[in-house]
Amino acid sequence: MSANKTDKTAVQQYDNYPDPDAIIHFGDVSEELVELVVETLETSEFLSTSRVDLPETTLFVEEVTDE
Template sequence: MSDDDSPARVAQQPDPEAIVEFGDVDAEFRQLVAETLGTSEFLSTELLGGDDPVLVVEEVGQDC
């Protein structure tokens, strides 16, 4: 795992709403989850690779 996409590195970024650690699942499942959450107009997702891939989920500002 590289230093740039480790869960510890993700935790140091600006306060995401969620960090999803997948464990031992297929890459297709990880991509499906990322794409499904990414369809929300209120969420932004970033799938970070490496040996232990994680999905960072952040709330997108709402114009109310």
């Protein structure tokens, strides 16, 4: 039952943000690891990342399309 409550809370947190293609939620990790993941994803010409101001470290990933 607590898993459903946790899922509902997570969904409510993201309601104020655009709908990304992927959400990466980091637990208790170093800032260096987060930066490594961001830099790695940004090397792709097909992905864009953005960090959001939530209580935990969260990274939104979106596919970039040339239109």
